[in-house]
Amino acid sequence: MHWIQQHVTLEAKPRGFHLVTGEVMRQVPDLERIQTGIVHLFIQHTSAALTLNENASPAVRGDFERHFNEMVPENQPYYEHTLEGPDDMPAHIKASLLGNHLSIPIADGELAFGTWQGIYLCEHRNHAKPRTLVVTAYGERA
Amino acid sequence: MHWIQQHVTLEAKPRGFHLVTGEVMRQVPDLERIQTGIVHLFIQHTSAALTLNENASPAVRGDFERHFNEMVPENQPYYEHTLEGPDDMPAHIKASLLGNHLSIPIADGELAFGTWQGIYLCEHRNHAKPRTLVVTAYGERA
Amino acid sequence: MHWIQQHVTLEAKPRGFHLVTGEVMRQVPDLERIQTGIVHLFIQHTSAALTLNENASPAVRGDFERHFNEMVPENQPYYEHTLEGPDDMPAHIKASLLGNHLSIPIADGELAFGTWQGIYLCEHRNHAKPRTLVVTAYGERA
Numbered sequence: 538m539h540w541i542q543q544h545v546t547l548e549a550k551p552r553g554f555h556l557v558t559g560e561v562m563r564q565v566p567d568l569e570r571i572q573t574g575i576v577h578l579f580i581q582h583t584s585a586a587l588t589l590n591e592n593a594s595p596a597v598r599g600d601f602e603r604h605f606n607e608m609v610p611e612n613q614p615y616y617e618h619t620l621e622g623p624d625d626m627p628a629h630i631k632a633s634l635l636g637n638h639l640s641i642p643i644a645d646g647e648l649a650f651g652t653w654q655g656i657y658l659c660e661h662r663n664h665a666k667p668r669t670l671v672v673t674a675y676g677e678r679a
Numbered sequence: 680m681h682w683i684q685q686h687v688t689l690e691a692k693p694r695g696f697h698l699v700t701g702e703v704m705r706q707v708p709d710l711e712r713i714q715t716g717i718v719h720l721f722i723q724h725t726s727a728a729l730t731l732n733e734n735a736s737p738a739v740r741g742d743f744e745r746h747f748n749e750m751v752p753e754n755q756p757y758y759e760h761t762l763e764g765p766d767d768m769p770a771h772i773k774a775s776l777l778g779n780h781l782s783i784p785i786a787d788g789e790l791a792f793g794t795w796q797g798i799y800l801c802e803h804r805n806h807a808k809p810r811t812l813v814v815t816a817y818g819e820r821a
Numbered sequence: 822m823h824w825i826q827q828h829v830t831l832e833a834k835p836r837g838f839h840l841v842t843g844e845v846m847r848q849v850p851d852l853e854r855i856q857t858g859i860v861h862l863f864i865q866h867t868s869a870a871l872t873l874n875e876n877a878s879p880a881v882r883g884d885f886e887r888h889f890n891e892m893v894p895e896n897q898p899y900y901e902h903t904l905e906g907p908d909d910m911p912a913h914i915k916a917s918l919l920g921n922h923l924s925i926p927i928a929d930g931e932l933a934f935g936t937w938q939g940i941y942l943c944e945h946r947n948h949a950k951p952r953t954l955v956v957t958a959y960g961e962r963a
Contacts, residue, residue: 581935596760618880651723738902793865
C-alpha cells in the first residue's frame with residue numbers, strides 16, 4: 538500500500554470553467570508509482586469547485602459558465618450574504634452544486650479516464666487568487 | 680488490504696433516470712471478499728451520471744427527468760456547443776450537477792445503504808450507447 | 822494501514838442547511854490515529870445531503886435554503902411522486918444535486934480543510950428525524 542499526499546497550486550484564473558488536467562497532473566509526478574488505486578483531488582475553497590467534463594470544445598466550458606449564471610443568478614432579492622459582492626453568494630452555491638472533490642481511479646499507473654474526460658476548475662469569483670488543492674493518492678505500488 | 684478493480688458495462692438505456700443497483704452489483708461478485716472498505720463507481724462518460732436516490736417508486740425517477748429538463752433546458756439561446764444536437768450540452772451540464780462517481784462504504788461485506796437507497800444511472804442522451812463504469816473496491820479482507 | 826468505521830447520528834434538525842463539523846467530528850475521536858488518509862462521510866438517506874461550504878456566516882446557510890427552494894420548487898405540475906407531501910420530491914432532487922457523501926483528506930492527523938470550510942447537513946424535509954451517517958476513515962497510522 539502506497540500513499541502520496543501533497544498540495545498543488547493552480548494559477549489564478551478568470552471567472553469561468555477551465556480545463557486543468559495538465560496543470561494538476563504534471564505537479565504530481567509520483568502518481569506513476571501507483572499501479573491500481575484512487576487519486577483524490579480536494580479544493581480547499583468554498584467559492585470554486587472541481588468537476589469532470591468534456592475535454593475538447595472550449596464552447597462547452599463557455600456554455601457551463603453561461604448556464605450556471607442563469608441557474609444561480611446574482612442579486613437575487615432573497616440573498617442576505619451580500620457583503621463580499623454580488624458574485625460571492627452565487628459562487629458558494631455553484632461550488633456546492635458542482636462539488637469540491639473528485640476521486641478518479643488509477644488503473645495500470647494512469648488515470649482511468651474515458652476518452653472525453655478532463656478535470657475542470659470551476660472559478661466562480663470575479664477576482665480570484667490562486668487555488669490550492671490537496672491531492673491524495675493511494676493504492677498498490679507499481 | 681485487498682483491491683478489486685474492473686470494468687462494468689451497463690446496457691444502453693433510454694434517456695432518463697434508471698435504477699441499476701442490481702445490474703452493477705451482480706457484475707462485481709468479488710466484493711464479498713471485502714469486510715470493511717469502500718466501493719468506488721466511476722462512469723467514463725461526460726453526458727451520463729451516477730447518483731444515489733430512492734429505490735422504490737418509479738415516479739421519483741420520472742420526476743427527476745422532468746425536473747432536470749426544466750432546470751437545464753435544451754435550446755437555450757446562449758448555448759454555443761450545439762453541433763451534436765439539442766440534448767448534448769444539457770447532458771454535459773446535468774452530468775456535472777449529478778456527478779460522475781459514487782463512493783459507498785462496505786460494512787460487514789455489504790454495501791452500507793440506507794433502506795431506501797439505490798444506484799441511479801442518469802442517462803441524458805436521446806440515443807445512448809452502453810455505458811462503462813470503472814469499479815474499484817478496497818478494504819480489509821473478509 | 823488503519824481502518825475506522827462507525828455510525829454517527831445527527832440530531833433531528835429543522836429544514837435548512839446546518840453547520841455540523843463539530844457534531845460529526847466529536848463522535849469520531851479515533852480519527853487522530855490516522856496520520857495521512859481519507860475520511861469518508863456517507864448519509865444513509867435520500868432526502869438529506871452533505872456538502873462543504875462556508876463555515877462563518879449563518880446568512881450563507883439561509884441563502885442556500887432560499888435559493889434551493891427557487892431552483893427546485895414544491896408543487897411543480899409535473900411531479901407525480903406527491904404522496905409523501907410537497908416537500909418530499911424536491912428533497913430527493915436537492916439531495917442528488919448536493920450529494921450524499923463527502924470525502925476529505927486527513928493530513929498530519931487532522932482534516933485538511935481550508936480556512937473557511939465546514940460540513941453542512943442539508944435537511945430538506947419539513948419534519949425530519951435524526952439522520953445517520955456511516956463514517957469510514959482509512960490511512961497510515963499516526
